[in-house]
Amino acid sequence: MKIAVLGSTGSIGTSTLDVVRKYPDLYQVVGLSAGTNTGLLADQVAEFSPRYVSMADHDGAAELRQRLDGADVEIGNGEEGAVEAAILPEADMVVAAIAGSAGLAPTLAAVQAGKDVALANKESMVMAGALMTREAERNGGSIVPVDSEHSAIFQLLRGHEPREIRKIILTASGGPFLHHTAEQLDHVTPEEALNHPRWKMGKKVTTDSASLMNKGLEILEAHWLFGLPAERIEVVVHPQSIIHSMVEFVDGTVFAQMSEPDMKGPIAYALSCPERLADITTPLDFARLAELTFLAPDLERFPALRLAYEAMRAGGLMPAVMNAANEVAVEQFHELKIGFTAMSRLIETVMSRFRNAGDTDLESVMAADLWARREAAAVIEELKNNR
């Protein structure tokens, strides 16, 4: 199978290439796109010989060209470059692993080109789930989840009819601040937020995990991937991150999908399903496993999850607005401009000011995204002036 990897130098991208490295007879890399890490992309080009690669900006592309002096590879840049990598005619599957809203255009392009998409960029489903699923259906490609929770549900649902399902239960690690008081949360630093107890991930998703916004984005992603309403999507905190998610059937039976926390599991499944590749994750040793525990998420201390349910119920463009406000909030938190708990207050204020609409084409989604970013900046200014 020929694959293109968008976001190849990130956490998901490198894990994807680990799987390809293990099964070189099954997978051939034809395209790569990266952000700013020219060194690593150059190494990947040398190892996997893709036909096309792209960097986030022109300077990066120029630097890469220099490093790859003489290599037989086409080099693009910018959103056009990423889109080009997403629609390479020879690619069967596109691994969409660009972080944040920057992933929407290339991911959507892959879907519209009829590619099977291994979706790690949850933001594209949060922002434009209706559009993404509509386009996938129209163009005949499938969208296979790479998030560990959605992969778990996708795996568990195989062979089952929708009428058998009562609800799905996404597990959340609870992040590094699970047992912090509201007071303590006010004073956590970006450094502390990046110290995730279970998963090694990128900066954006790790911060979202700490605020539970990651789970908020995931319930929206699940809503579109599995066609379920808010009341049939539950979240339970499971600090050990061994159970990646669960399905409850109408009779009361629950199926859980488990493994050591390792993204290679869901990535490999997205590449190979419905088959399974041998020896991907370290087998669980139950006799040595610490106990598995569960608790209800606290929506008082972690309002981001509540906001996501509200956005899902509101529908239309509200999830895109929430997502954009969250991206601004995370950025500002890491620049020490706002505190940890101010993030969700910022998002809630922006959401409360939005006049929602049902349109879900790309222009209206991008317009809502832009509006929310500007509004978020304005709210931060207001806060500063009121201080």
Next chain:
Amino acid sequence: MKIAVLGSTGSIGTSTLDVVRKYPDLYQVVGLSAGTNTGLLADQVAEFSPRYVSMADHDGAAELRQRLDGADVEIGNGEEGAVEAAILPEADMVVAAIAGSAGLAPTLAAVQAGKDVALANKESMVMAGALMTREAERNGGSIVPVDSEHSAIFQLLRGHEPREIRKIILTASGGPFLHHTAEQLDHVTPEEALNHPRWKMGKKVTTDSASLMNKGLEILEAHWLFGLPAERIEVVVHPQSIIHSMVEFVDGTVFAQMSEPDMKGPIAYALSCPERLADITTPLDFARLAELTFLAPDLERFPALRLAYEAMRAGGLMPAVMNAANEVAVEQFHELKIGFTAMSRLIETVMSRFRNAGDTDLESVMAADLWARREAAAVIEELKNNR
């Protein structure tokens, strides 16, 4: 669907009738067989109006006839009666829930009559697994497990190919003596053995749970139901009995099947599969769930499980010999003739004296069963004389 319930007054039998009571439009009871509880069988006849019922012996049948004075029901007795109930021409499915080796003949008769069999009588698979599976294949009926562990695996395997499976993992509650020392085990009473922490079951299976022989019988049952060798069947102790069993796939992923411990779950699934009946067991409330823990079974303190693995590896008639010796051991333990830990020593001695053979027709199985019972009695005599 028309069903016959063998062992209708026992724990599985009454739970089966609970399911029928909840879904009277889906299931019609056409036959029942019971042991000695005429009062309850009479009530069941009044409620479900089967065409045929049978009691274990002639006196019981006579008493039942008196109680049911004038009711339009045929009454049989003995093994012939149970077999008659197992092969009623109008029955589509037979729930085989007679405890112990007494269940073999009627269960096999149902299989040979081409019925779909909901199998709660694990002993028939332990004693004659080769024969049972061969006859099911030949006569076109299916054998659907009712044991919670095997039902869990059966449910989890649905939609998956054998090549995807690395192993199955049966969970064991560990029984009431999980944390007893070897010294303490020497002095436990039958009453203590019947005090199971999680499941309310019959006397034989509860005692087997305390010694882990129940899990030993279950690995043999799993061996035949799922066609897996000993090295691909694992046991892990999980005291909470929430996870009923697990499947490990070749990639390292594990699926677990969970529910509140309630036999109505697996019974209803056996009756309705591949569909699921609504609202069978109380949904799990993960936020209120105590932690789930796991530990390796201790084959030193609970040698019964080791013996079962040895019987599986030996094959042929050895599992039947082990099963018969165990039935004698449990009986003698409850009559206070031997201690708790003497049970497995007795079984091991009987197994060590058996000259195994590969024949697995009914006569050789019954002959091995008889030999083992006599040998077990002889060993007990020897022990008494050596005291």
